[in-house]
Amino acid sequence: MMSNKRIAAVIAAACIGSAATAQGILTAETAAPNTTPGISIISLSEAASKAGIADIQVTAGQTLTNSVQNVAEGKTDIAAAPFILPFLMSRGVGPYAGLGAEAGADLADNLAVLYTYRVSVQGLFVYDSANISGWDGLEGKTIYNGPPRGAALTNARLLTKTVTGLEEGTGYTGVQVNWGQAVKTIQDGSADAFVLPQAFPDPRITAALASGDITVFSMPKDVHEGEAFQKIAKLPGTVRFSMPVAEMGYGDGVTVVSEDDTFRGPATVGGDVVNVNMDFDTAKALTTAFIENIETIYHAKASFMPVTWHGETDPEVTDMCGTNPMKYHPGAVAAWEEAGYTLPDCAK
Incomplete structure (x- = not known):
C-alpha cells in the first residue's frame, strides 16, 4: 500500500502533467491531501501547470512546523503555513526553541506570503x-x-x-x-x-x-x-x-x-508561503494563477473549500498585519493589485 506522501505525489503528478509543457520545477510541502492546506497546494500545482509556469512536486502529509522551516532555509520552494508558526520561529520559541531567538528571527525574515486562507477551526x-x-x-x-x-x-x-x-x-x-x-x-x-x-x-x-x-x-x-x-x-x-x-x-x-x-x-489562518528570494516573476505568476482559478480549481476540489476564505484580503480575516510578522511577496503584491484587489500597506 502506498503511503500518504506517495499518494499525494501521484495526485500532484497527475494534476500537473508533463514537465515539457512547463517552464521549471518547484517543490512544495503541505499537510494531508484531504485538508485545506493539502488541497490548496495541490490546486496550486494544477493551476501552475495550466498556466505553463512550473511543475510543482508536492509532498503531502507533512508536519508544517518542519515544512515552514524548510522554506525559510531554502530547502523547499513552497509550503502551507499557519501564521502562528512564523511568529514562533521569529522568537525562537515553542517548536522552534532549538533555533534560539536570533537564528529564528533571521529565518522568519526569509518567508513571504503568496495568498492566505483559513486553515481550519479548532x-x-x-x-x-x-x-x-x-x-x-x-x-x-x-x-x-x-x-x-x-x-x-x-x-x-x-x-x-x-x-x-x-x-x-x-x-x-x-x-x-x-x-x-x-x-x-x-x-x-x-x-x-x-x-x-x-x-x-x-x-x-x-x-x-x-x-x-x-x-x-x-x-x-x-x-x-x-x-x-x-x-x-x-x-x-x-x-x-x-x-x-x-x-x-x-x-x-x-x-x-x-x-x-x-x-x-x-x-487558524495561514497561507502558502515561499522564500523571499523567489524571483519576482515566478511569485507573481503563481499568485496570478491562484487568483484566476479560485472558483474553477480550488473551490471544486472538496465540499468545504468554497468556505475556506481563499481570495480574501481583508486583514480582519487574513490576520496579515498586527503581531503577524508575515508580508506578501512583492510579486504577489503585484499580482493582487493587477487583479483589482486592495492589500493593506502593513502587509506589503
Whole structure:
C-alpha cells in the first residue's frame, strides 16, 4: 500500500502533467491531501501547470512546523503555513526553541506570503458512545489533540485550557499521532475525545462515522466572547469564527451542539508561503494563477473549500498585519493589485 506522501505525489503528478509543457520545477510541502492546506497546494500545482509556469512536486502529509522551516532555509520552494508558526520561529520559541531567538528571527525574515486562507477551526468532537456531554466532561479523559509537533497541538492545548482550565498531563491525558494515522486513531479507541482542526464538513469526521455517530461541540458562547479568548484571538494566525450550524454541511450521523444554533471556535489562518528570494516573476505568476482559478480549481476540489476564505484580503480575516510578522511577496503584491484587489500597506 502506498503511503500518504506517495499518494499525494501521484495526485500532484497527475494534476500537473508533463514537465515539457512547463517552464521549471518547484517543490512544495503541505499537510494531508484531504485538508485545506493539502488541497490548496495541490490546486496550486494544477493551476501552475495550466498556466505553463512550473511543475510543482508536492509532498503531502507533512508536519508544517518542519515544512515552514524548510522554506525559510531554502530547502523547499513552497509550503502551507499557519501564521502562528512564523511568529514562533521569529522568537525562537515553542517548536522552534532549538533555533534560539536570533537564528529564528533571521529565518522568519526569509518567508513571504503568496495568498492566505483559513486553515481550519479548532474544536471538540466525540463519539456518542463515549457518553461525554461536552467540554465540561473532559477532566480525566484521554484526548487526541494532534501530531507530536506543530501548530495544531499548540492550538488544541490552548483551546482546552481556555474552555476548561485543564492542563495536559494533570487534567487530562493527551495523545499525539501524525495526521496520516488520524482517522485510524479516532476510530480505534485510543482516545475518549478529539480536539482537532476541522473543516465544514470535515473529512476526518465524515470518514470516522463508519464507527459510530459523532457529536461536535461548539465553544461556549460566553467563553468565545470572554476576555481570555479575546487574548487568544490576538495571537498571530488566530481569528474569531462563527457559522450557523445549518451551514456546516453535515448530514445524518453528526450532531452539532450549541446554545443558539451557531458554531463558534478559534479559526487558524495561514497561507502558502515561499522564500523571499523567489524571483519576482515566478511569485507573481503563481499568485496570478491562484487568483484566476479560485472558483474553477480550488473551490471544486472538496465540499468545504468554497468556505475556506481563499481570495480574501481583508486583514480582519487574513490576520496579515498586527503581531503577524508575515508580508506578501512583492510579486504577489503585484499580482493582487493587477487583479483589482486592495492589500493593506502593513502587509506589503
